[in-house]
Amino acid sequence: MNRADEEYTARVQDLLPRLRRTAYLLCSDWYRADDLVQSTITQLYVKWRRARTADNLDAYVRTMLIRQFLGEQRTGWRSRVSVTDSVPEAPGLIPDVESGLDLRRALEAVPPRQRATLVLRFFCDLSVEQTAEALGCSAGNVKSQTSRGLTALRAIVHARPAREEGI
DSSP states (O other): OOHHHHHHHHHHHHHHHHHHHHHHHHHSOHHHHHHHHHHHHHHHHHTHHHHTTOSOHHHHHHHHHHHHHHHHHHHTHHHHSOOOSSOOOOSSOOOOOHHHHHHHHHHHHSOHHHHHHHIIIIISOOOHHHHHHHHTSOHHHHHHHHHHHHHHHHHHHHHHHHHHTTO
16 A cells, blocks of 8 residues: 555544534435445545645545535435335444434435535534535525524424424
């Protein structure tokens, strides 16, 4: 293994847990999240010579992941992949509380672009400008997507208990 490959491998091992969690928040499916991460790190390997010189490699790779996710949303990923009714075994134990489950379910219902904005802003803790750069849009667009996403998220979270109780 040459030096560049060793450097790539070390960086990917460092980035992998964060990328996987971010991908899961975007798509709410561990297997699809793994596919997104795999596609992203494969792309990263191809572009490694240029990527390794990036000022902020984490942001560079996170942007690649977000664009991969949004690209799949546009190209009909679900129509190319067969989904079964059986629930697969979880790949690992993740501490979870009831409200976290409700929030994740609600996040699934938010449109993909708004979901990506919310994940970048509140999970990845990026500024409006950093989010705009990652999504390739204006800061104003990030603000409106964040506002709309939060409004949708609140409406979904508040509507769910009423439906479950039959009200």
